[in-house]
Amino acid sequence: MTSRLKKLIIFIIAIICSGFFWFYTQAAEVNQGVTVDVNVPAPGSQGGGGTGGGPGGSDVPPVIFAVASSTSFTTATVTWSATDDLAVSSSAFVYGLTNSYGSSGVVTGNYRTDLSGLATGTLYFFKISVIDTKPQTTEFTGTFSTSPEPPDITPPIISNVQVATGITTSSIKWNTNELSDSQINYGLTSAYGTNYFDSAGTLAHSALLSNLTANTLYHFQIISTDSSGNSRNTSDSTFTTAPDNVPPPDVSNFVLTTTSNSIVLSWINPSLSGTPDFTQIKIVRKVGSASANPNDGTTVYTGTGENFTDTNVLVNIDYFYTIFSFDTSNNSSPGNFKSGRLVSSPTPPPAEICGNGFDDNNNGQIDCADSACASLPECNVVPPPTSTSIGPEICNNGADDDFNGKVDCADSACTGFSGCVVSVPVCRNGLDDDNDGKTDFPVDPGCDNADDNDEYDPPEPTVPDFAKINLSDLNLLAGNRQIKLIPVGEQVTGLSGANLTVAIGEKVLASAPKTMVLRVGDTDQHQFVYNVADKMYYADISFGSVGVLQSYVEIDYDSGQMDSVGFKLNSLPWGQVVDGKGLSVSGVEVMLLETNGTAVNMGFYGQINPIISDANGSFGWLVPNKDFRIDLYKDGYYSRSINISDVDNNVINSKIILIAQPKKIILEIDPEATIQENVVNIVKSLTEQTKVLTDITVQKIQDAASDPEVQKVNQQVVAPTAITVVLAGAIPLISWLDFLPFLRLLFLxxxxxxxxxxxxxxxxxxxxxxxxxxxxxxxxxxxxxxxxxxxxxxxxxxxxxxxxxxxxxxxxxxxxxxxxxxxxxxxxxxxxxxxxxxxxxxxxxxxxxxxxxxxxxxxxMGAQKKPARLVWEKIARRLQVVISWSGIFITAASLYISPKWYIAALLGVHIVFFFIFRRLALPPKPKNWGIISDDTNKAPIGRVIARLFNSQFNKLVDTQITDADGKYYFMAGDSKYYITYEHKAYHPQKTDIIDLEGKDADVLTVDVRLKKN
Known part of the structure; x- marks a missing residue:
């Protein structure tokens, strides 16, 4: 190539490159946040170029320049200019979040595009295309960014507040103009004290407040907070829950004693756990008969106390005292009554018996409150030195925690505590509890035996047999009269402190009664109230202290016509939350749930849910008989969810263990301690964490076993499948021609x-x-x-x-x-x-x-077997053993989960088939083994084929294959034999004649060393 030609080529290349560079520099511009870049090729030409709108030939493509943009939060405007030596025929604009674009803008006026609906603070890619009349196309690419959204400092606006109240619930709804959470502070005063919170962001808010008290004024305040943390709250508002129409139960353990100048009354108010809307009691005095209602007589006491001394009385007059309970809806109970009179010459009072719950010396003071008991250690209550505040009664610490003069089980707050069971039954306590002049068993006719807990003997019925009422004629209602209790025998079971209504229909009575009384134990006489609307008589009481107490409905039809029917109240203790050491855990939120996970509305049954366990860890509910779930939560403890299956006595009162979370190991390290001390601390912490992990694992297994769905699947699927799988696995190795002879040998x-x-x-x-x-x-x-x-x-x-x-x-x-x-x-x-x-x-x-x-x-016959089959049979037998044992364990676990008779039968069948399988399918294990090893390194050789031959007939007797340890054996005797050995990596080998003539059959083993090929 000549030097001129080289120079010409170099010149042409330089011209082309300079043309590309000119076009690039004309188009590259950044204006108002827009980054642009243009590349203008010259189609169909090897060189040449142009500048913007400058002079050039007809082959110059359009030129795009002066690209600019302006943006806001959600809009953008892009403008540009374009020229061509001929004419620009069209222009287009596309954009998107990537350089694949995907959206197009409308080009208007002098090359302008207005975009809206963009995301704030976002980078967008765009491309401008300009076409001339030739047509030739020039493209321009770039980016722009929308402005970031300014911080939100505006709180949501709360509007359209609506309140709908029920008896124990209140539904509060409101709207906000932006997504925000839902929060309500509420309580009996404007200080609130209780909080509802739902973190979900929404525009339409709805909150259901539960566990409220009927006919009660509540204060509330709504708070909504948006995602930026801006909050707005309403001013203090109020609502009042609806009144109910179910009266509270009567007081219990009503005792009347007399002194020389006064009549002393004591009683136990309804439990707030069973009657959360209880407010007060009223004592009405009347001469000659019990008060029919709270206005029938003279009111001598109103309040929440549990004792009263009436000094405004005269001698030789019969005074009747009726105690009525009231709730927040101003419903009153039917009344529990007693009568007494002052006599002119009172006999000297007996000595006070400390700890029996009675005022034995008639001085108006009971047990530890009486000076006669002041010297006893259990009555010397010393408040904790660290606090002088009144706290809840702890029922097993020997202290009067609530400073009411009553310690532990003597305090009504411990009525349902599991440790407070009557230690000495009434019929052997040495007292005349029913005031009939007769004491204890067998003297008192009201004592059926020495363990009977009441001495009262009801009057014998005098009405004809056809007119007598039966236990089935009584309606026993609990849970705000929404749960019907079914007696088992003569026993009605409930939760201590829970309400019970005894209702009798007018139509089952012989005639309108003169009086009708529900007598509970030796002390309480509860009146019945007639309801005109449903023509029913009602008496409202509560289950008493833990134990069984005899009760009677006594009817006086007048003219000497009497009737009665008896039943027993079985009061069960409350449930309890304890830790791993058995100590009570207070402050646990215990939630009762349906099996689908929704909270049970216990307000419908006059109870609260969730319950916060008290100082004794107590909780419990009286419920309809079905399946439930309980969730427990407290900071510092592992949460727990327990299935309560097949409730059949209407009571949930489980004792539940909640395991405390151990300290983190890092917290056990003391920077001031020595290395040895820290090592000991860490080891102790690891030991504790291991124990906790074990306890949690056991709990999870127990909780899973109590799951009704698990039990259902276990009964219908797991247990039958386990026996089926084992049988299916064992059957192929069992010779069924041997099975019938085995059964014959077994039974005949x-x-x-x-x-x-x-x-x-x-x-x-x-x-x-x-x-x-x-x-x-x-x-x-x-x-x-x-x-x-x-x-x-x-x-x-x-x-x-x-x-x-x-x-x-x-x-x-x-x-x-x-x-x-x-x-x-x-x-x-x-x-x-x-x-x-x-x-x-x-x-x-x-x-x-x-x-x-x-x-x-x-x-x-059939002694000759291929090595592959021998290996398979050995593997299959091992697999069958594993399947058989695992099947027994699975069926046993199924029996633990569902203790049903048919699963026990399946387990029995399983065990029988397991031993049949071992008898028929598994060969006996030998006492000794032959070992085949390598001649050089003495290592055992696996998968060596060993064959036993009878030398007399030169016939194959048996074939074995060695395991990984080179072990094998044969069973033979009373003849002559030889053994051959084969392995693909070793020389075949044959033993000498093995003479067993005259010997009994036994294990035949020979240790052999093989030489490699």
């Missing part, structure tokens, strides 16, 4: 199965080659004259059988799977080593009653 020849050895001589069925006994062979004795089977036996594990026969001619016939009778190998032999009287199927003539004890050899 049990003494042989157990190895009965009183006989000295037996018939024997054995293997003709290895001389081993053959078990489960069927031996038939056939009468030659009739050709009928006379007897049939099954050989035991030692191949034994025996026939006791009368004179005659017989022959034997033997049947066993994989064996041939008569033996061809020993045909014509009279003896075989130690064995004599070899039988080949000949006729046997018996001249006098005798036993047939022949030795019967059988020829095995």
């Amino acid at each position: 020849q049990p003494l042989m199965l157990l190895g009965w050895r009183k006989r000295a001589k037996w018939g024997l069925v054995y293997n003709a080659l290895n001389k081993l006994p053959v078990d489960l062979a069927t031996v038939r004795l056939i009468n030659l004259e009739t050709n009928r089977v006379v007897q049939s036996k099954v050989t035991d594990g030692k191949g034994r059988f025996i026939f006791m026969v009368n004179p005659g001619k017989y022959r034997l016939e033997v049947q066993k799977n994989n064996f041939i009778f008569p033996s061809k190998f020993l045909e014509g032999y009279k003896g075989d080593g130690q064995k004599v009287d070899i039988y080949h199927g000949e006729a046997i003539e018996v001249l006098k009653p005798a036993s047939i004890t022949a030795s019967v050899p059988l020829d095995p």
Whole structure:
């Protein structure tokens, strides 16, 4: 190539490059946040170029320049200019979040695009295309960013507040103009004290406040906070819950005593746990009869106390005191009444008995409140030195925590505590509890036995039999009269402190009664109130202290016509939350849930949910009989969810363990301590954490086992499937031709199965080659004259059988799977080593009653097996053992989860089949093993094929394959044998003759070393 030509080529290249550079620099511009870049090729030309709108040839494409943009939060405007030496025919604009674009803008006016609906603070890619009339196209690419959204400092606006109240609930709804959470502070005053919170952001808010008290004024304040943390709250507002129409229960344990100048009353108010809307009691005094209602007589006391002394009384006048309970809806109970009178010459009062809950010396003071008991240690209450504030009563610490003069079980706050059970029954406490002049069993007719807990004996019915009421005529209602309790025998079960209504329909009574009283124990007499609307008589009480208490409904029809019906109140203790050491855990939120996870509205049943466990860890509910779930939560403890299955006594009162979370290991390290001390602390912490992990694991298993769905699946699927899988796995290895003989041996020849050895001589069925006994062979004795089977036996594990026969001619016939009778190998032999009287199927003539004890050899068949099958059979047997054991464990676990009789039966069947499988499918384990090893390094050799031959007949007896440890064995005896060994990596080998003649069958093992190929 000449130098001129080279220079010409270089010049042309320079011109082309300079043209591209000119176009690039004209278009590259950044304006108002827009980054632009343009690349203008010259299609169909090898050089040349142009500048913007400058002069040039007709092949110059359009030029895009002066690209600019302006943006806001959600809008953008892009403008540009374009020229061409001919004319611009069209222009287009596309944009998107990537350089794939995806959206297009409308080009208007002098090359302008206005975009809206963009995301704030976002980078967008765009492309401008300009086409001239030729047509030629120039493209321009760039980016712009919208402005970031300014921080939100405006709180949401709360509007349209709506309140709908129920008896124990209130639904509050409101709207906000932006997504925000839902929060309500509420309580009995403007200080609130209780909070509802839902973190979900929404525009339409709805909150259901539960566990409220009926007919009560509540203050509330709504708070909503948006995602930027801006909050707005409403001013204080109020709502009042709706009143209910169910009266509270009467007081209980109403005791009246008299002094020389006063009448002293004591009682126990309804429990706030069972009657959260209880407010006060009113005592009405009347002369001559009980007060029918709170306005019938003179009010002598109103308040929440539990004792009162009436000094405004005269001697020799019968005063009736009726105590009415009131709730927040101003409902009153039917009334519990007592009567008493002052006598002119009172007898000296007896001494005070400390701890029985009675004012024995009639001075108006009971137990520890009486000066007579002041010296007793249990009555010397010393408040904790760290606090002088009144706290809740702890029922097992020996202290008067609430400073009401009553300690532990003597305090009404401990009525339902599980440790507060009547220690001395009424019928052997040495007192005349029913004031009939008779004391304890067997003197008092009201005592059925010494453990009876009441002495009262009701009057005998005098109405005709057809007019008598029965226990089935009573309606026993609990849970705000929404739960009907069904007596079991004569016993009605409920939760201590829970309300109970006894209702009797007018139509079951013989006539309108003069009086009708519900007597509970020896102290309480509760009036019935008639309801005109439903023509029912109602008495409202509560379940008393833990234990069983006799109760009676007594009806006086006047004119000497009396009737009564008795039943027993079984008061169960409250549930309790304890820690791993059995100590009460207070402050636990215990939530009762349906099985689908929704909270149970216990307000419908006059109870609260959730319950916060008190100082004694107490909680509990009286519920309809069905399945429930309980969730427990407290900071510092592992949460727990427990399924309560098949509630059948209407009570939930479980004792639940909540495990405390251990300290983190890092917190156990003390920078001031020595390394040794920190090591000890860490080891202790790890030990504690391991124990906690174990306890949690056990809890999870127990909780899962109590899940009704788990139990259902277990009963319907797991247990039947377990037995099916095991049977399906074991059946292929069981010879069913041996199964029926085994059952026959098991049930018809049990003494042989157990190895009965009183006989000295037996018939024997054995293997003709290895001389081993053959078990489960069927031996038939056939009468030659009739050709009928006379007897049939099954050989035991030692191949034994025996026939006791009368004179005659017989022959034997033997049947066993994989064996041939008569033996061809020993045909014509009279003896075989130690064995004599070899039988080949000949006729046997018996001249006098005798036993047939022949030795019967059988020829095995199928001893030659391929090595692959041997390996498979060994693996399969091991697998069957694993399946069989696992099946037993699975079925046992199923029985633990669902203790049903049919699962127990399945487990029994499972165990039976397991032992049948071991008996029929698994070979016996030897005491000794032969070892095959490498001749050089003595290492054991696995998968060596070992074959045992009978040298007399040169027939294969058995084949084994060594395991990974090189172990194998054969069973043989009373003949001569040799063994061969094969392995693809070693030289074959054969042993010398092994002489076992005259020896009993035993394990045959030979240690061999093989040489490698």
